[in-house]
Amino acid sequence: MSKSDAYAQAGKAAVLQNIHGTMEFLQKFPPFNQMDMAHLAYLVEHCQLRFYGEGETIIKPTDGPVEHFYIVKQGRVHGERPHTAKRGSETTFEITSGECFPLAALIGERATRTEHLAAEDTFCLLLSKPAFIKLFSLSNPLRDFALRGVSSLLDQVNQQVQLRAVETLGAQYSLDTRLGELAMRQPISCAPETALREAVKLMHEQHVGSIVIVDPAHKPLGIFTLRDLRRAIADGDALDQPIANLMTHAPFHLPPDASAFDAAIAMTERHIAHVCLVEHERLCGVVSERDLFSLQRVDLVHLARTIRHAGRVETLATLRGDIRQLVDRMLAHGASSTQITHIITLLNDHTVCRVIELTLEDLGDPGVPFTWLCFGSEGRREQTLHTDQDNGILFEARDAAEAAQIRGRLLPLAAEINQRLAQCGFTLCKGNIMAGNPELCLSRQEWTRRFSGFIYEATPENLLASTIYFDLRVVWGPPEGCEHLREALLRQIDGNSLFQRMMAENALRQRPPVGRFRDFVVARKGAEKDTLDLKVQGLTPFVDGARLLALAHGIEACNTLERLRELIAKGVIEPLDGAAYEEAYHFIQQTRMQQHQLQARQHLAYSNRVDPDSLNHLDRRILRESFRQAQRLQSSLALRYQL
């Protein structure tokens, strides 16, 4: 036996124990648990095992392009980057046993942007770049994992992690699909002088429900649908007249890059069933309600229409069940939490409007214009199915006497609306934050005075009130009064550093449930043992932080994600930070909604508490990082307001 043969044989035998052991270890974690055994063996055989003492740097930006793929075998690694406010550094993420880094830098063939430090004594498996590249080309699970960028939340490069993670759970089709992809066929169109009969013949031959009327440059002038045909026949219109007489002018259109979600929202808001796709002023497609929902059978538009035309409150109450089913199906089809809260808010708004209209019909018009306001999560458009009433009325009055007189007329109506909303599934507010409460049925002057009180007398009650009332929005009625009220509010907060500081203190009250040494900080005892509160501990830090920064910088938006986006646009927070917050908020909300759906299916009461151990490995990891982002937001507030 030659020397090299002997070596090869000894080598073969050596593979067994330690290589096998390391493979077994890796097989507990994605993507290794999905990898082919031969590929995994190749990976382990080409690894070196390296030790890093606590505090030791593993890789840093100045090391140049990353040369290894790192897997934490034991210990914890922290990502540190210079603090945005230029004072020391902050931990941006944590990587523990079985997790790997730095994928984005390795694939991007660049240096890491974050210094990776051993947070405790740590062993890492290092796979050299050539071996990684070879495996990357051989192993689909590894490639998918690397490209999907599961660690990109950590790298704060890719903002779509959760969306994609959720997509893989559900079907391929999602509301993020480009409209251009949905509108597969050529749009059916005709010239304005085409006879109605000819146009309908064309629609019939092509099996479509709509025809777009275009000019010679293919710019859409109008649309004619089967609904319009019904009306034309009923009205006895002549079949030989030009279709231009009967079409709906200036049809609503979107660019082909808009998403299915955009189209669904447009249809729901505008009560239309067709959206033209227009690029460079040329018609390039038509998307119908059927195209949007044929795949998921979720008829959002139809539901919205039914709510808007419901004749009785009882009908609205039964439609609540349909909303729940809709949300259920949308979650199953991979809709994001933002999309779902948006849709719930939209449908809830329709319901509230319809309840107000029906009540006005039944009790008679009070004869004074009024605006129906909503506060809190409803005001922020962040409602889930699990929702309370938080509403009020705003009206215009010349003086206190007139205000009292108008209030007297509106209160019985408001109280009835509150009761009917309760009938429709909007739980009565325990804190009596409802329009039927005389303290919340106020003239604009009275509202302004009330808000001033919150700002200038910073008692704990007033601070709490400001976190509810300052997220306000008009649901029904003329919007001008609310706009003036908001302007006055922003003016008062601007430059009032004492109030801002108090709000900052308030925003730091809820600490995200991650510890330094453990995964998650959970309740130690009682019925809530081993669980944490996704809403109070996870979402509230983001909501409070975004509200404070928005109000302090004159931003009118109420929605947390919109606030974050405007704060980025104004340069108040850095784009990378903002994107990370948005992503984190989004994921916590998504987890919460999935919990709610699960609870509804098991006929349990809605709860925001979750046992992190009940989540899968990937979700748990992203959730932990999301909480860490909440921690970062809080520490940036503490720094900004010197708390």
Next chain:
Amino acid sequence: MSQFTWFSGRGPALLAAQLDRRLRLPAPAPLDERPLGEQRLVVLDLETSGLDTRRDQLLSIGAVVIEHGAIDLGQQFECTLQRQDHKVSASVLIHGLAPSVIAAGREPAEALLDFMEFVGDSPLLAFHAGFDRRMLGRALKQSLGQRLRHAFFDIAELAPLLCPQAHIAHGGLDDWTRYFGLRAQQRHHASADALVTAELALILFSKARRQQLDSLPALQRRLAAWRRRQHALAL
């Protein structure tokens, strides 16, 4: 491999090819002051038929290499030695090597040649290195007529020296792996034990560097002083 060759004093009977391989085995490199991160080291663990270094037999060898400051998982040695006259003793309960496995093992001279080629001129590391050194030395002499001259470093000795805060005075491998939170994949399997010993070595080297002991001679000097002090304390 008979007792006869051992007592005859003429050394074992080797094939020409084996003699040739034995001749080519490199002599151990003298220790120099290069940093630990640049030192190639072989970490070994042996399974034997018992704890008597004069009578018991070497049954299997597991070894891993520390090179460039890391354990190279692609460079490992694992070999069971063929022992025809092997008797099952109580130690089978520890190493778990069944007689059938031993019978199917590699011919000892070949196995030891393989191993010494794998070691090359590198110093050796082991936990309770004195035992491994005597066992390996006797096996080399018996099977190859070769004297073992490689330097040995004992992790069991380095650990309390470099990590006194652990307060583990005469700890075994299990005590130290537990202290550092390590996990052996399969205890009393030569290569798994060698790997966990090598992991211990990496931790200890990291501590040594922080104590400005970044070469084997520096460690040796500190060990000598430590032994003198331990000895003085014992008196």
